[in-house]
Amino acid sequence: MFGRRDLFAGAIALAAERFLSATGNPSIWAAPRLVTDPFALGVASGEPAADGFVLWTRAVGLDQDVRLGYEIAHDEGFRAIARSGTVTATAARGGAAHLEVRGLPAGRPWFYRFHLGDAVSRVGRTATLPLNPARLRLALTSCQHWEHGWFSAYRDMIAEGVEAVLQVGDYIYEKSFGNGPNVRSFGSPDPVTLDDYRARHALYRSDAALSAAHAAMPFIVAFDDHEVENDYAGEIGGVTADRAAFLRRRTAAWQAYFEHMPLRPSALRADGGLQLYRRFRWGRLATVHMLDTRQYRSAQPCSNGKRGGQIVQDCDAVRDPRATVLGARQEAWLDRGLAQERSTWSLVTQQTIFSRLALPQAPDARYSDIWDGYEAARQRATISLTRPAVRNAVLLGGDVHSFWLNNIRADFGDPASKVIASEVVTSCLASRNGPAALFDTARALNPHVRFLDNAHAGYVLLDIVPDRIDIDLRAVASLADPAARCFSLARRTIADGRPGFD
Incomplete structure (x- = not known):
């Protein structure tokens, strides 16, 4: 558990530097230099539906936008990846990322995590809603x-x-x-x-x-x-x-x-x-x-x-x-x-x-x-x-x-x-x-x-x-x-x- 002092001192110290690739393509961003855990605030899910949900994290300490990688898996060990990609965490929203996921099978558990550079978030567990549950x-x-x-x-x-x-x-x-x-x-x-x-x-x-x-x-x-x-x-x-x-x-x-x-x-x-x-x-x-x-x-x-x-x-x-x-x-x-x-x-x-x-x-x-x-x-x-x-x-x-x-x-x-x-x-x-x-x-x-x-x-x-x-x-x-x-x-x-x- 991160203490309050660690969270905020570390957040201030986090250098989240974005730069363009050699091609000049603004959609390709390098991973920032990390000096503390950007995922110290954890992960969360919500808005459950039969075919998806919303995944959340907040990368602390950002002063510019960054791309976070994400993975959604059938298993907690992430041996069977069902979905992966990137989601933008914007500085204007305090580094928050809200990923709306759709198109998954109903009524089953899913595991997810986020990446930023070498940092990996804790693993979260969520589920799609069953179509007609008994309980x-x-x-x-x-x-x-x-x-x-x-x-x-x-x-x-x-x-x-x-x-x-x-x-x-x-x-x-x-x-x-x-x-x-x-x-x-x-x-x-x-x-x-x-x-x-x-x-x-x-x-x-x-x-x-x-x-x-x-x-x-x-x-x-x-x-x-x-x-x-x-x-x-x-x-x-x-x-x-x-x-x-x-x-x-x-x-x-x-x-x-x-x-x-x-x-x-x-x-x-x-x-x-x-x-x-x-x-x-x-x-x-x-x-x-x-x-x-x-x-x-x-x-x-x-x-x-x-x-x-x-x-x-x-x-x-x-x-x-x-x-x-x-x-x-x-x-x-x-x-x-x-x-x-x-x-x-x-x-x-x-x-x-x-x-x-x-x-x-x-x-x-x-x-x-x-x-x-x-x-x-x-x-x-x-x-x-x-x-x-x-x-x-x-x-x-x-x-x-x-x-x-x-x-x-x-x-x-x-x-x-x-x-x-x-x-x-x-x-x-x-x-x-x-x-x-x-x-x-x-x-x-x-x-x-x-x-x-x-x-x-x-x-x-x-x-x-x-x-x-x-x-x-x-x-x-x-x-x-x-x-x-x-x-x-x-x-x-x-x-x-x-x-x-x-």
Whole structure:
């Protein structure tokens, strides 16, 4: 494992010199002179499809573009090479390379690596999606704070044979917060510029467990708020009051996020935004509808001059039909996709808790930065979940640093209302748990909340077969121990045709 000092001192020292060949052909570049490992940030895969995937690495320390060699093999020893070639790592993108691979056979593992001069990256493993699998194992994870804990839960995912990781936000944290002992330090101020955010992402990739997980499994990712700043909503900062300054910070943060994630090259749009809502299909077994609940959302209601999420009361704006979490285009995209659903299981994967959360402060009190602040938008999404083609809708989320299993009702105001979907919310992978003032009374005040644990960090393991989803809430034994193991905190099942939990 490279330490932080090694990563950044070495990155600065790396001389990546490009020059033309004697023929003057600019497409032929010589290998740079290397004084440290250009692949210290590791490798990753994502965007899995039946015929391919995206491979990622970031060659650190580049000041000019270079060509990276790559190999994709049938075997870990690279005796049977299936594909090889070059991909450009550009200085404008911090040395990041996103290789979109297509045309491979479905449903089999693949091994890959990158080259630069004499340097060879670690070997990564990924897979093409099977056309019609009989079973599927996914991990749901969120909220990993560098200072609060080691990322040892990723080792459990590897040991459990997870086929793909659904990372639903707060992949990095931009700030320190909370009371309690830290296991390590950011060692730098809150990021603001592109270089700042690049350094924060690079620091995260120096975690051995996270780096190993990216090399072992494809990640399907979408950001939440801490990849930029806490509780921002669309174009409105949650911390930065000046709009122009916030938009500069957001642009820098989004680019750095793209540079460090195994996303399609086309995901970074010309306007600086990211295309993060998309679908992944495992035949007729399951479809993951990955949503983006942060980029297009309206401002939190009844802010009264304050920034970000807060408990609001007597707030008619929570029912504003113009307010949105997904934006009109994404709402229509989700509705069309669910109306045309072909899979047994519709996994609507997003960033936070979807269910109504009655609070002890008052009967009409709501926390404004979750779906409770956007009642009309939630109702529109609920209608989409009940399209006739949807056989089993399961909401997957994170954000709230606690485990939840909830029954989604057609009308949360009526306890006898029909249960139309199931909700599974993962705890933080490595952070402090959620606010007791909001969650300690949740079971008593919210009969649709069937399980709640606000004392453990970890992730959710999902075993999916045609007639059920087996849910294992995996809790990490200690955030202070980098070798800590996970244990099963609770197990539940969602049966085909029977939404919700007993």
